[in-house]
Amino acid sequence: MDAPTQTEGYSKPSRPSRPSRPTKREPRKPKFQPMKFVDCNTDKPRIFTQCYKCDVPLLIQTHHDGSEPVEHRVQCPSCNHTAFIAMTPKVDQVIVLQG
Numbered sequence: 606m607d608a609p610t611q612t613e614g615y616s617k618p619s620r621p622s623r624p625s626r627p628t629k630r631e632p633r634k635p636k637f638q639p640m641k642f643v644d645c646n647t648d649k650p651r652i653f654t655q656c657y658k659c660d661v662p663l664l665i666q667t668h669h670d671g672s673e674p675v676e677h678r679v680q681c682p683s684c685n686h687t688a689f690i691a692m693t694p695k696v697d698q699v700i701v702l703q704g
């Protein structure tokens with residue numbers, strides 16, 4: 606008979622299982638992102654900023670339709686990375702400002 610003698614490390618419920626996280630770690634580096642809000646008093650405020658990744662100038666058109674603002678990871682049309690995180694109900698359009 607091959608009775609398993611090891612009891613340790615198998616049925617220990619002591620270690621709480623970690624919630625699985627995406628393996629890609631992106632430490633939040635402090636980086637200066639210029640930001641300019643225009644049309645703040647309308648329901649379509651716009652944000653002039655730059656892509657976090659490639660620094661391309663961007664115009665983000667948001668829409669305040671009365672719903673709760675949520676975190677929008679605005680994707681850069683130029684490099685396809687997260688360019689900006691906007692707290693707004695809706696993001697209408699992201700425009701690359703070039704030239």
Ligand SMILES: [Zn+2]
Nearest residue numbers: 656659681684
């Ligand atoms: Zn970019």
